Amino acid sequence: MPNPLYARLQATAQRLIAKYGQAGVIRRIAPPDPVNGGDGTPVDYPCVLVPMTYDQRYVDGTNIGSSDRQIYISSVGLSIKPMVGDQALTADGTAYHIVAADPNNYDGVTNVVFIVQGRTSP
Template sequence: MTFYTEMQAMAHELIEEFGQVGVVTRVTPPDPVLGGEPVSTPYPATLVPMAYEARYIDGTVILAGDVQIYISSVGLPITPTVGDTVTANGITYQIIRTDPNVYDSQTSVVHICQARA
């Protein structure tokens, strides 16, 4: 077990203990040639949504009401990205920025997302 695998397990354990079950939803656009309807695919996730501290809210990059969502990478088959949505506490948030925390180019320790309702 590598150091980053251990860190991933520790992050998952903390998120599982203090977090909740939520959903990361990815919408796949229709085929540009064949057309069709967009397809929404929900992925269950263990996550912790937290409000930003006032000192980080600058009114430009981080707005009042934005949340920081820590998403466990354990068991999540996708990497959350801009354009995905996250549902937590019954509220659906749009992901604005992401940080997958991949330090060794292989193991995603935790996904940290800035999201907006």
């Protein structure tokens, strides 16, 4: 049973991301046909997101690089859960690969907000 506290937190996160965020797309590569093979098909899922720079005290050059971004993605209206390997394309055209994901799902039912670590391709 969903906890009403998490529904309120989800609404607050959605409102703040809608106010300060931008339209983006999460691109997931669908697996190829198991019989015929071939390449995977990219599928785009629209979302609202806020890319933020990591504070310098967290940048160690190994786990978090200087060009990595912490991306907050609204869970409202999103039909998938962002996973490692997906691409989050921001509105300014910069493509980030998701290298770490935190669903912020405290009660097992309500996804409050998705916080992912995005890394640009070298």
